[in-house]
Amino acid sequence: MADLNAVEIRNVSKIFGFGEFAFAAVNDTSVAIRQNEFFTLLGPSGCGKTTLLRLIAGFEFPTAGEILLNGANIAAMPPFKRPVNTVFQSYALFPHMTVAENIGFGLQMLGRPKAEIEARVAEMLKLVRMEELRGRRTSQISGGQQQRVALARALAPQPKVLLLDEPLSALDYKLRKDMQIELKRLQSETGITFIFVTHDQEEALTMSDRVAVMSAGRILQVGSPREIYDAPTDRFVADFIGETNFLKGRVVSITDGIAQVDTGVGGRIAAALPQGFVPEGEVTVVLRPEHAMLCAPDHSGACQMTGTLENVVYFGTDTHYHVRLADGVTSFTLREQNKPLQAARFASGDRVGIAIESNAARVLRN
Amino acid sequence: MARQFSVRRQTGFTTIAMICFFALYLPIAVLVIYAFNAGQSLSIWEGFSLRWFVKAFENQHVIEASIRSLQIAVVAALVATAAATMAALATTRTEPYRGLTLKYAFINQPLMIPEIVTAVALLIFFSRIKVWTGYSGLGYLIAAHTAFCIPFAYLPIRARLENMDLTLERAAADLYATPWKTFRYVTLPLLWPGILAGLMLAFVISLDDVVITEFVKSAGQDTLPTYMLGQLRRAITPEMNAISTLFLLLSICIVTVFFFVNKKRI
Ligand SMILES: Nc1ncnc2c1ncn2[C@@H]1O[C@H](COP(=O)(O)OP(=O)(O)O)[C@@H](O)[C@H]1O
Ligand SMILES: [Mg+2]
Numbered sequence: 001m002a003d004l005n006a007v008e009i010r011n012v013s014k015i016f017g018f019g020e021f022a023f024a025a026v027n028d029t030s031v032a033i034r035q036n037e038f039f040t041l042l043g044p045s046g047c048g049k050t051t052l053l054r055l056i057a058g059f060e061f062p063t064a065g066e067i068l069l070n071g072a073n074i075a076a077m078p079p080f081k082r083p084v085n086t087v088f089q090s091y092a093l094f095p096h097m098t099v100a101e102n103i104g105f106g107l108q109m110l111g112r113p114k115a116e117i118e119a120r121v122a123e124m125l126k127l128v129r130m131e132e133l134r135g136r137r138t139s140q141i142s143g144g145q146q147q148r149v150a151l152a153r154a155l156a157p158q159p160k161v162l163l164l165d166e167p168l169s170a171l172d173y174k175l176r177k178d179m180q181i182e183l184k185r186l187q188s189e190t191g192i193t194f195i196f197v198t199h200d201q202e203e204a205l206t207m208s209d210r211v212a213v214m215s216a217g218r219i220l221q222v223g224s225p226r227e228i229y230d231a232p233t234d235r236f237v238a239d240f241i242g243e244t245n246f247l248k249g250r251v252v253s254i255t256d257g258i259a260q261v262d263t264g265v266g267g268r269i270a271a272a273l274p275q276g277f278v279p280e281g282e283v284t285v286v287l288r289p290e291h292a293m294l295c296a297p298d299h300s301g302a303c304q305m306t307g308t309l310e311n312v313v314y315f316g317t318d319t320h321y322h323v324r325l326a327d328g329v330t331s332f333t334l335r336e337q338n339k340p341l342q343a344a345r346f347a348s349g350d351r352v353g354i355a356i357e358s359n360a361a362r363v364l365r366n
Numbered sequence: 367m368a369r370q371f372s373v374r375r376q377t378g379f380t381t382i383a384m385i386c387f388f389a390l391y392l393p394i395a396v397l398v399i400y401a402f403n404a405g406q407s408l409s410i411w412e413g414f415s416l417r418w419f420v421k422a423f424e425n426q427h428v429i430e431a432s433i434r435s436l437q438i439a440v441v442a443a444l445v446a447t448a449a450a451t452m453a454a455l456a457t458t459r460t461e462p463y464r465g466l467t468l469k470y471a472f473i474n475q476p477l478m479i480p481e482i483v484t485a486v487a488l489l490i491f492f493s494r495i496k497v498w499t500g501y502s503g504l505g506y507l508i509a510a511h512t513a514f515c516i517p518f519a520y521l522p523i524r525a526r527l528e529n530m531d532l533t534l535e536r537a538a539a540d541l542y543a544t545p546w547k548t549f550r551y552v553t554l555p556l557l558w559p560g561i562l563a564g565l566m567l568a569f570v571i572s573l574d575d576v577v578i579t580e581f582v583k584s585a586g587q588d589t590l591p592t593y594m595l596g597q598l599r600r601a602i603t604p605e606m607n608a609i610s611t612l613f614l615l616l617s618i619c620i621v622t623v624f625f626f627v628n629k630k631r632i
Contacts, residue, residue: 057540058539058540059536059539059540078539079536079539079540080539080540080541080542080543080544080545080548081542084540085540085541086536086537086540088533088536088537090531090533092531092533092534092536092537093537094534094537094538094552095534095556096555096556105538105541105543105551106541106542109538109541109542109543109544109547109551110542153541154540154541157541157542
């Protein structure tokens, strides 16, 4: 059991509509979600996150492909037979039942004995800190409390996998921050595999063990938050998560997976290549704004690029510099942390050099 | 600040509203008042009395017609509501497909077809069946009433279903409820006010029907409305007023009960 993936998606497609209206909401996608991990599907609205989640829950059936739960193919199994529970974006609490009845519903449907249901409901109420509100109608509690009830209701039957579709998007900022921590706690306390959907990159990076970035029905990259942020392999991933600089260049030489790239705006940049990627012709190099520093342009050696400083924006914690590179076309952003009482080193219009930290630049696949 | 347009500020609005109001309720008020008249007249007040109510209660025809009316209305409303519930579920809990609109039209056609046309058609149709089967009981009236009650029961149930969040049913399925248990524990309790509304509407519509009943009924199968219609051809006494008043009271009771039941639910 330990080696089996909690959920495995194999070449799954979901096509809505027919003929000329056919539209692939999920397009030949594969991904494996491990046991007991907090796995996040991240992507812009409309990229197919909800559809993928509903395929796992059983509300939709794949047009093609397999969905494995602990190694067993469940693609054709109806939702009420799948040991998977969902926290809906709208919570979907039953308005004609009390908080406790809502939480006990799953166990009741499974035909568990009354005493067991009661004990489990009490345990769940305690887990989400809602003991005093057990007799309330769901319309008589706040949004944050409804959120907790929805969580407790989905966790009560002890599912193999918990699916959460943007569960925090309806909450205000403060409550959302609290619930992020709460969700993390629930996940580690229960040890249940969480598949979490969000379009908020910050939420994805702070909460997840691993993140899958989706676009237009496909998963582009899967990795730990650090991998996704530091080593995006895809232009979309790099652009969607955080701020990024894109530089065009030619690969001059390759040693040990590190390419020397000539960008035509100064010296050469050492950039890591994605695994198994053989560059041809022009490539794109990505670099985060905080991984570069301004330097004096004549200071040869350390400066890999030169350009003109166009704009300086002070943000308190850090300062953003916008540089027009020597080719006169590409703009490049740097972010430097501010030190106490530090005088501005450069002003708009100055000619500047840009020094890049080692291991920071990466070549994209596309 | 510009003054907003308001119908209530238009000259004569109040007057017209009052005229309509009186035109609607004054005749009914007069009818109710003269039910308590001690004399024979419908227009000359001769003092307060309950004699016409007593007379109505002692009139065997009235009692028989009332019981028949209630029998037909109860059975027709129950059957029509059950059928309407299933029809509403079938037409809302499905992906839209070609022919669905046609189905809506089909279910609601009794609302569109003039009642007199249905009445004539049923008269001809049922008289054939009566000849073939020899059966001439209340079944024909009940069948006819059920048929024209279905769209009235269907409309509030469908409205309720359409406003119901589909995710609730999905959530139930997600929590291991089979389709039947989902219906039993989630859909039905939430649909209940719509079903009650449909039931009461169907009941009142059946109770009130004259045209179709008049055509379909066999000899001696008068319902209260057709009995009253028959009596109007003879000399009218305040007994008619008394019966009408009781009928009105029943209607008000049903509407009131319905109002409170509906208010109590979410
Ligand atoms: N039942 C459906 N019928 C047709 N198109 C759908 C259906 N469900 C989703 N889609 C389409 O599939 C795409 C992905 O939707 P969804 O999975 O909800 O995206 P996300 O959750 O990432 O915002 C959207 O373009 C949406 O319009
Ligand atoms: Mg979505």
